[in-house]
Amino acid sequence: MKDFIRGMAYVVGDNIDTDQIIPARHLVYSLSDPEERKLYGRYAMSGIPDGLSGLPKGNIRLVEEGKDRSPYKIMVGGKNFGCGSSREHAAVCLQIAGIEAVVAESYARIFYRNVVDGGFFVPFEATMPLNTEIATGDELEINVNLGTLKNLTNRKQYGLKPLGDIIEILRAGDVFEYARKKGLIKR
């Protein structure tokens, strides 16, 4: 896990469900084929209604049409981020698009587990609604060890909730490495 995560913010609202993160018709691509896998980056967040993509203005795509990677590194969401289906494609597609951290007020639990156990990125919980404080395109810096988020665009700083028990899995890399450390998988 990095000590600092820096990059542009992409801001969305409450209850972003997995169908908005990656619409069901795209779930057919192979995750193990390196080329085909990129399509998950291409269609990440493509199910979100235009007016609600990239707040506060809206109509900003996470990934430009025809591209596989996003210029945004930190997703800022509201309550219940990742609700809906258990599709791990939703967590993976954000990683493939280039997201390194999500900061949300709260998460749906299957999505949260998928992010942590897969080691896809760091899911931080905010201590207040940040998706109304931060605008898409703001330059952010997260101090992972201190648990703070700085908005470099307007110099405001916010505290994040401690990562808690999951830090052991994130530090190990993923749930498999964690299980190996615990002696549950023979090396």
Place this chain on the structure above:
Amino acid sequence: MGAMTLTEKILARHAGRAHVGPGENIWVNVDVLMTHDVCGPGTISIFKKQFGERAKVWDREKVVVIPDHYIFTQDTHAHRNVDILREFVREQELPYFYDVGTERYKGVCHIALPEEGHTRPGEVLFGTDSHTCTAGAFGEFATGIGNTDAALIMGIGKLWVKVPPTMKFVFEGSLPPYLMAKDLILWIIGDIGVDGATYKAIEFAGDGVYSLSMEERMTLCNMVIEAGGKNGVVAPDQVTEEFVRSKTRRPFEPVHNDPDAKYDSVKVYRSQDLEPVVAKPHSPDNRALVREVAGTALDRAYIGSCTGGKLTDFRASARILKGRQVKIDTFIVPATTEVMKGLSTETVDGENLLSIFQKAGARISEGASCAACLGGPADTFGRLNRSEVCISTTSRNFPGRMGSRTAQVYLASPYTVAASAVTGRITDPREFIG
């Protein structure tokens, strides 16, 4: 040792512990791992990467593979996913595979699992689908997971879980004739919100719940995930045990709540006080009484899915559709092949359900699957491809869930959906049922 809820007791037993409490992280032994065509291929590739190309699953009797999502489509990627499942099942010699195009094909996994005897009281079931919580109706711990967690289970037969606190919802008194389990769960979600049960177990109790059939109990547990819940559960009774024994010879040990178990919250409803409800677009917690939105113009009605495509759901719809005509496109999608057969054998006043639906002018799916509940490939039966307004017996109505991002979906009980299909507008089923 403190008293435990049903969920806590099942988890303790599977962790080899005398006692567990909410918030504890424990490793549990898994009784059944279920996967399907959408998440199976990803799970298999992670399993091979982590445990080796020639690795074997921890227990072939405990892995159940049910293709159900993208079956009746021309999409070649979707077919490739089913091929990957076939190859893996062959290589691992898995006995429980319900393959497409064979006599064994079932359809929607959550309905297929109990039909084939894979849901048993007191057990721990994980599945790569959020609606795996449906199986809690059988008095077991059941929840949805992603590919990574499923691959870990395939390798070691264990998974870590945080023990959830339990919220208890009690329904006093049997349901009035115009209400269904779908109304009860939409009522709860409307009260607590789409994140009201996040990280928590929901237990359904009271004589209102125990008077329900297994299929109706499944509807309750199925939508627990729509409130963010980890698992839903109904304590097993005679109805549960008789159902399970009719499906499997495997032994099982029912688990019950300790009399002084501690709950996170307890809420009591009087069934008689409740009314038919819908969840308006675009969230399952956007509840309204049917009479408050009655008259809303509709383009389509949809009856199907793990939530609302069981025989009970079609029997209820047929009671209203018998001798009447639908005014809007009405799609009938049986969840499984067994439900599909039931349409020809089950009758309402002497007429079989299939005939009732055909005469009413409904469109009946040729195959059992998840179909348009989650949109799927563009050629999926019943998919909303434009800005249609649809009333549906399914579980989710977030933007784009059934296809187009501009479509609007109202969630409701089979009674309400059927009544609305007849008039072409949202209609209170009490207009048809006393």
